[in-house]
Amino acid sequence: MADITDVIVIGAGFAGLTSARELTAKGHTVRILEARDRIAGRTWTEHRMGRNLELGGTWVHWVQPHVWAEMTRYGIRPVGGPEFEKAYWWAGGQRHEGPAERILQIIDEPNRRLLSGTRELVPLPYQPLANPAVKDADQDSLSDRIDALGLDNEQRQLLRTFWSLNFNGKLDEAAFTQALRWCSAASGDWMLMFEACATYKVEGGTVALAEAILADAGAELELDTVVTKVEQDEDGVRVTTADGRTHAARAVVVTLPLNALDTVEFSPALSAGKQAAAARGQAGRGAKLWIKVRGRWDRFVAFGAEDWPLHFIQSEYFDEDSTTLVAFGPDGHAVDVEDTAAVQAVLEQLIPGIEVLEVTGHNWVDDGFSRSTWPMHYTGYLSEHLEEMQRPEGRLFLAGSDYASGWGGFIDGAIESGFTAARAVHALLT
Ligand SMILES: Cc1cc2nc3c(=O)[nH]c(=O)nc-3n(C[C@H](O)[C@H](O)[C@H](O)COP(=O)(O)OP(=O)(O)OC[C@H]3O[C@@H](n4cnc5c(N)ncnc54)[C@H](O)[C@@H]3O)c2cc1C
Incomplete structure (x- = not known):
């Protein structure tokens, strides 16, 4: 057995890195055990197709206070995306095209009605259960x-494609409260909300932010280290890894995604x-x-039908002879x-004359360390499980x-949760 940490x-995703930094700042020794050969979890900046692409989490916004504060702390700026001119969409069994604003006009009034109860049912976003009436709404599917x-x-x-895009999944069991x-x-x-989801990226990529937090953490990091077992008793914690080693500690922060827990x-x-x-x-199991x-x-x-393998596409980078698009599917x-x-x-069903040269991405759903993309919850999760998931056990x-x-589902939520866990661990250890 190794010495006690x-x-x-x-x-070593954003939740783990944040809690490690906060705990070392309070004087605790921290060891991070990460299964993959890299940090940053469901964010992944990779050089492909001739530029750095974000294969996972990408967009951030100043209405997301935790991630924004981290960018300020490390002097990392936002990078704006393109302003859209044109739209293609599928409706009534045929394709349409028009100015980009047209799509927002079509879904504006329905979205306003759908979400009209937002401020009443979820008056305080960081206390999503503050109004008990939200529990009834949590039984309803967005569909x-x-x-x-x-x-x-x-x-x-x-509207269905828009929300299936936001869920990166199917709508039948998707919680209405997640939209709220x-x-x-x-x-x-x-x-x-839509602007926050897909407009501003992180200068140098999300990896730059993850590396800045890690560099500040003073924690020991072990990559390629898959945890298989966590045991605890009143004296401490024992964590076993796939290579047969056992690590001892006084407390453990587990940041596995819900689908991999x-x-x-x-x-x-x-x-x-x-x-x-x-x-x-959770429902976010898309592409x-x-x-x-x-x-x-x-x-x-471009918006396809909700059940197309790819139902949302946007042009993102523009070169002389080619254009790089980002696309999502449910x-x-x-x-x-x-x-x-x-x-x-x-693509050719929506955009005439388009010629695909190359495709890349990461299959997060079949990746055993995530089994999901961004967390979007099913009906009942908020009312029946969220508080329990947040409750420490020993x-x-x-x-x-x-x-x-x-902002559950976002980088911001991971950082928020990392702070919360670190505060609770510090209280236990002192
Ligand atoms: C395709 C995609 C697009 C997204 N788009 C956005 C976006 O635009 N904006 C946004 O804010 N968010 C976005 N997200 C969501 C965001 O990336 C995540 O919510 C956030 O990064 C999750 O951080 P986390 O620390 O909670 O979890 P993770 O990043 O999943 O970290 C968990 C870590 O635990 C490790 N692990 C798992 N199992 C083990 C084990 N047995 N032993 C040791 N380590 C283990 C994993 O390898 C991982 O590094 C997107 C996610 C995906 C996948």
């Missing part, structure tokens, strides 16, 4: 709520509530692809991140975007 942090609006075909189809929580965090303004054995077992939440998981197409295209956005198994022909077949603390109060 004050705290073991499992996972049912959209269909109850009585929209015409075009509005309904576009996002909108509440954007002060009740759905357009500001059951890959580790806990002794004593996690509470029944935590296990039930992990068994169901994100980067696509290089021939020629210099307009700055466009089901990570419905599209191969390297299948150029399949991507061509989807010397064990969960942290991560999946368990955040505010």
